[in-house]
Amino acid sequence: MADKLISILLIEDNSGDRRLISEMLAEASANEPGIAFDVQYADRLQLAIEYLGQHRAEVILLDLGLPDSQGLDTLKRVYSEVPELPIVVLTGLNDELIGVQAVNKGAQDYLIKGQVDTHLLRRTIRYAIERKQAEERERRLQLQLNLSSRLASLGLMVEGIAHEINNPLSSVIGFAQMLMYEDLPENIKNDVKMINDNAQRIADIMNNLLTFARQQNLQRTYININDIIRATLQMQAHSLESNNITVILQLDPALPSTMADATLLQQAFLNLIINAETEMKQAHGKGSLLIKTTLISDTIQISFTDDGPGITEANLTHLFDPFFSTRGVGHGTGLGLSVCYGIINEHNGQIYVQSQPGKGAVFTVELPVVAEGKRVEVA
Template sequence: MVNNSATVQPVLQSSAAQEALSVLLVEDNLGDAFLIQGMLGVVGASEAKEFQLQHVERLGDAIATLKQHPYQVILLDLSLPDSRGLQSLEQLEQVVPSVPVVILTGTNDETLATQAVNQGAQDYLVKGQITQEVLVRSIRYAIERQRTDEVLRLRTLELEETNQELKRQAQQLADANADLAAFNHTVAHDLRNPLAGIKTACALLNASLGEQDGKVTRYLGMIQDYSHQMGDVFEGLLQLAQLSHSPLQVQSVDLSATAQMIVSQLKIQHPKRQVKVAIAPQILVRGDSRLLWMLLDHLVSNAWKFTHGCQPANIEVGLCQSSDLPETMPCLAEQRVYFVKDNGIGFNMQHSEQVFTPFQQLTPEDEGQGIGLAMARCIVARHGGQIWCNTATGQGATFYWTLPLPAAQSAA
């Protein structure tokens, strides 16, 4: 039986202007149904009722009613003439999945209550323990929770649709980049042979002419120079395409030892240069040793080149400590920041992105084809990191890049 107390007042009063909540009561026990109606204030005359209640005794009648009229909440008994247990809840949710259901039962079974809530019921009330306050609050909360769940469901669907669209766009971008890289590789590869033929023909023609015509010889020299420049561009395109597609051979790499070997080679190539190089010891990372060699080679060689004329010339290779990093640096979680720093000529920070663009040179005096830093960015990106620079004209440059932590360091 349902316990009703005459001393309990309704916990949530509605104003006359507020629309009554529509409730469908599915209960075959007429005595319990009458008490529920009394608790909800739908028995007797009243100027403003908080609830409008429709009572049916069978699940089939409830389903038929729900197909014809909308209700804001369902009070469901689990012992009906045509359905028993949680099967009743399952059938209702198939018909009206968005309407909250509050279970009313004479069985005080905690396991059954948990199963009912897990299956979608908003609450589980035991007859004989229900008060007016508990019932009204349960109905109110059930409606609000269902509204919240519906909002979350719609937001989740929106996020899933947005995520799918982002994945589609990312795939399109990846496909476009792959097509572009393949095109670059094809163009560079296919044009190398005819370009080599042009250079060979110019050399043979120049040799056959000798000193007979100085103007023709000069023009042939110009053609050869331009051919060499074009060949360098094609080689750069091929290298970029290979960097984008070649699989990574990940292993432990000692960046300190790599930097030492690169500096040793530079000293052999430029024996008259006096450059002070400081390399932090034991900079251990995981990555492709060949690509990381290329990365350091580009960065250290640039620092070596642009400190020419500096007295003294200083280059530093190291690992940033987290306490030394400005808040504006784009560092990522589970990554460390490395750097190559010099006191060379530097450049305007307005060009800090341009330097990573293929075949871009800041001054006509720059040697090479402007491919080195573009390759550096590609290498860092292949390893899941970022690269950026901090510089000022006449004040040197520092190139920073991030790499994921080695597994042992990340776990620590």
């Protein structure tokens, strides 16, 4: 029995070529204990796209000349459907150039029909998988770096604005509250209350902005993240249940405790849970949320995986920006994820998201394990 099964989708309309490749893959499986190749076929692009919408594949072997699509356009369409999958293009003897062009347009490699043997095919497939994974890692790192530096400068600006606004704002709230105790005609009292309530709303927004800008003092105690997750879920249990959201917990029982601010982490986790709940409810009227904790070397990893509508590539880059929201006016301030970002950052941790439209979203939080009683320097 093979330890690893590599699923391949072979998109090829020529039955002779299909048979040849599947024979080589069968031979490759037989020659290499521990690895087996499973091949599925599609002889038209449309069928391939339908297959990929419903099944998992790890590599695509792609003939560019199909009955319903020709040349680099075929690659473009497959790539836009599954940008996360490695693609190996199959070209004819006389069009090696198109293979090179395909690699420039996002394919991981190309093979020339008639010049492929079992060994080359196996090596190309494995190399394509490795190369794609390395490219993905690099891309994510780059995105993360760009995001951190952009959010850091936004944070500085927010800090400046908040500083300037907070003093006059406290004075508005202070005077409004003083006036509320005066013996005033009822209609004026109502107006003063209105001033107080709205000024208070601004103060709440300012508070959230300061949390994003890492301007909070952490009250660290020695806590277990699993307990924080359970407590947060309890706070939201009623709403989750009435919105038909099933929560699956996979909490590592051996997770070490760490010095962290329980209240702030609870706030961050609650924002992530509420976002997933809101999106799933809006998309399907129900949903499933998997919350998982694990220890990876010295880092506690907490992931929130939902089966909601997912997030477009364009929105992914703005998700943690203050005031970015896709909910209509009055339904979201767009500060939830900014607050999460500030809280996790202040713990010297990381928060990131992976998602594709239609395929749900995974928010991952990583926190360093801090030994009991240890003083933590702010990064």
